Amino acid sequence: MTPTAAAPDRERVIEAADRLFYAHGIQAVGMDAVRTASGVPLKRLYAQFPSKDALLVEVLRHRRSIWDAGIAAAAASATRPVDKILAVYDFLDEWFRTDDFRGCGFINAFGELGAVSPEVARIAREQKTDFQRYVAGLVEELGASAELAAQLAILAEGAQTTAAISGAPDAAIHARSAARILIDAALTEA
Amino acid sequence: MTPTAAAPDRERVIEAADRLFYAHGIQAVGMDAVRTASGVPLKRLYAQFPSKDALLVEVLRHRRSIWDAGIAAAAASATRPVDKILAVYDFLDEWFRTDDFRGCGFINAFGELGAVSPEVARIAREQKTDFQRYVAGLVEELGASAELAAQLAILAEGAQTTAAISGAPDAAIHARSAARILIDAALTEA
DNA sequence: CGCGATTGAGAACGCTCGTTCTCAGCGATG
DNA sequence: CATCGCTGAGAACGAGCGTTCTCAATCGCG
Known part of the structure; x- marks a missing residue:
């Protein structure tokens, strides 16, 4: 062996x-x-x-790396920070139209086991804060406020649950146009 | 008896x-x-x-009526449609700061059982579409587009998952200010 | 060719949990 | 006062599942 x-x-x-x-x-x-x-x-x-719980932890880690890679690939086709931000919503749009789309795996896992397993709750939280940091980095390049970053992340999260539960794949498109408006407003204000 | x-x-x-x-x-x-x-x-x-499943259905119905009552109460203190919309986020803010807050019960139930129980998936979907309709009604009073309504609903959903998973209660505040910007943009454009 | 270690398939174990059943206690009624 | 029907508490049952164990088949090596 x-x-x-x-x-x-x-x-x-x-x-x-x-x-x-x-x-x-x-x-x-x-x-x-x-x-x-x-x-x-x-x-x-x-x-x-050693156990199903341990397997689950590895599964969630794996899913996180898949997500990171997807976001990175989507951003790779853009050069300007604004386009990299908007690429996030394009990535979501593509994902939502997948046949087996069933929402964000971390949100689902958190809803199912977050209260029972601190480990699951921690991994889900880390995934979300990682994403928030990523968006915050791009927003900073833009010279906009940290609040804009929080708002853009909220839009992405909301699009995911809306697409999953309401079964509305165009949630990504709505989130994208909202993001553009918020970005424009933040930039003209500065 | x-x-x-x-x-x-x-x-x-x-x-x-x-x-x-x-x-x-x-x-x-x-x-x-x-x-x-x-x-x-x-x-x-x-x-x-007759069964735990049947009990769960009643529980979700009950939770839906609680939510509806909360939204209605929050809106009652406002008169203008804009304020009624913003009252939604104030309501979320209050809720997020509750000690036992653990996210949206429908999102959690969907994540846990949505794939297994069509009944649970249906009730969760109905709750979300109900809320979307409610927001759409207020947006219509404003004379703004249906897209704004979708965006406002996405913000509310995103605030809920962000507050739950990241443990950031100020998600409601960020969603609220984003909502205000989107509303203003939609109204000045018209 | 023979032997021992390893491995795969699935049976077995123990626990949990949804659901039902038992039975002792009690109140109402004639 | 005796009896009958109902109720509550919890035991019991059966299924599902995480985890471990058995055992026969197989492969490597001398």
Whole structure:
């Protein structure tokens, strides 16, 4: 058993669990389902992750890196800070139109387990504050206030829950145009 | 057993379950906990609600009426449509500073059970669209576009998740000032 | 070819929880 | 005062699930 040979197992399990947890909710998915979907037997699965909770933590970490990569890729096509900010909403728009979109995984996980698991609550909070910091960085480049950053982040969060629950994918478009107005207002005021 | 005598039981159960479900999550709360908190024995409890799912539906209905009443009360102190809109964010601000605030109960319930229970998903969606309609009505009185209404609703949703997960109660204040800017922009443009 | 370590498949265990059942106590009624 | 029906408290039941264990098949190595 070389340590490198175990890596594909880990990834397969995390990706399968992520897909299942996101699609059906965490508590609704049994370890047997993870095993079936990943093709990794229970024994190896528990060799990699001591418990379902530990697996969940890794799944959330994985999901965070996916999100970060998506945001970075969306920003890469833009040069000006303003466009990088607006690219966030374009990224959301694309995501919302995905077939298996079911809201923000962190918001969902927080709603389901945030009160019971401090670990889950912490990871969700970190993801949100990370995003807020990212937006704040871009806003700073713009020379606008920190309040604008908070408002832009709130718009993004609201778009996600609105798209998820109301099933309105155009929430991203509305958030985007609102963001543009807020940015313009902040810049002309300064 | 007069039918009117059963009413207090119903209310006590619904209120106790609502408090527990909201505080800890739905699946984390057993029927025994509901029984203990409400003081209503299991037998009567199951006489009123055929299952936990049925109880949950009533709990969500109850929560919806509480929300509606809160919004209505907040709007009552204002006369102009603009102030009624801004009153929504004042209401959120007050709510966010509550000790036991843990986000929007509908967003949480959707995240936990929306994928598994179409009933829960439907009730959450109805609550959100109801709120969107309410905002849309006020925006219409203002003579502004339907897009502004969508944007204002997104701000309210985003403030709720931000306050819940990031633990930032001032999300309501940021949403409020953003709302004011968007409203002003929409009105001067017209 | 033979033997021992490893592994995969799934059975088994223990716990939780939704739901139902039992039974002792009690109040009403004739 | 005796009896009958109802009620409350909690035991009991059955299912689901996280986690562990069994055991036969397999692979590597001498």
